[in-house]
Amino acid sequence: MTVTPPTVAAETPRRSLRRFRSIKGRETWAGLGMMAPAGILLILFLAIPVILAFTLSFTNARLISPNPPRFVGMDNFVRAFTADPVFLDSAWNTFVFALVVVPVQAGLGLLLAVLVNRRLRGVTAFRVIFFVPVVTSIVVVSILWKFMYQKDGLINSMIDTLTFGAWSGVDWLNNPSTALGAIIVLSIWQAVGFHMIIWLSGLQTIPEELYEAARMDGASPWRQFTNVTWPGLRPTMVFVLVTITIAALGLFVQVDVMTQGGPINSTTTVVFHAVRKGYDQQEIGYASAISLIFFVAVLLVALVQRRLTREKG
Template structure:
């Protein structure tokens, strides 16, 4: 790689003497500013800006289109969210339940898949490709496809009926409050687990072979080797997988938007769905911003947790 350094740069023939240190550092300041400015401006306008606006709007009654200017309303939006808005509280609960189920399921299955395709066996690349295929499929597509599979006369029911010899009566999975969220969980794991398989796999491949050889010499069984060698060495990967799945799970939106619209009776409504419905569709921007702020605080807490966990690992 370092060979490229020796490649002659155009204009090398009339090479000037090394520039004086002071002028170089001033030139460096100018150049660095020019390099960083486009990114910094875009970051300020489209990331920091909306975050600050959100922080301000959350304490007002602003509407997306309104003849009257927004008024400062203090904590009213938050009060409304946590005391009056039953659908919001339900959505918050749903979001946490979804995350609590999806995180161990997806993280665990991802690790199992990674262990399977990490074996030295023929065809492991083919299996890895197949397990990864849903990740390449857009969540929009996946949601529509599974909506069809989950229908009362859909493939899931006919499959279950076939397996039980006709004993399974069949049900509309997404239309029942008791099964709708579970159905979305299964589909979300199906779509996302390949992504985390790859991350686990990268973690597994950082473990040197000698560690296992030493373990085998000490007479450790495969389970002991997994429990006492593999798992501890995977800790950094573990934290990353945990936090990325959790943040993604907390952002649950597309699936419910396409499959259930948050129903039946609010059983699949989520935090982001509420933000979009209140803040955008019902144009209550101040209220939507307040809900966004709640969401932001949760994500921030998770990020701080990640920093803490990784620091402990050092």
């Protein structure tokens, strides 16, 4: 029988441990190398801008100025709530927009998802039709709807035809009482297909056995929806509501393309006001303060919304 020397028996585990550490180290460096491009982009376009915005919001920095920025403390925040009526108008417009768009877009998306979830001939074509506006550039959509909203545009022509000439027509985007509503309609139409797909994916995760059991118990379609479908869609509902809310509060492109905040600031939003102050009027410090207020507001709304819609127990 061959006896292994004690020194060789002791060196073998050490050699294995060194080999394991070497392989582990190479895997770690390989993983870090693959993470590096995304990490650098996140630092450049997310972390650094957030830090700069937070820092500049407490200064009087201007985009182009020979004078260095000066620390002004909370003056920018006080100015926003006390000396800038346009900011208050933009906050109100943003609130109204989100208040209408969030429930209507979520409800309409759910309705469309329920309709296209049926096994009917041609249902795939309807899914594509409803989703086409989502993949179309919002800038292109806004330009097209801007022409449609003109006084001699397609919408007024259709209404004139349906009312047999009794409708005189409205210049939708140049009327303070209709401009925001017109943008709301466009925004709901453009994004409802995306949320329809999200609701549809949630519907298709609900087991068919639950519906069969409900039908065996004599449940009506409405009872099936309230007792089977809606409870099964709770996680999807949370995601849909949070995403719609964040997108609604960040309204910018439609306003920038269609109205430029007018008429009489009736369509100005918080994001549009911040961009206009920062780039058009070059008050980058004040614009950073508005952006910080917007960030805190969106964070609070998302947290409250998440708490209200979370699972009980």
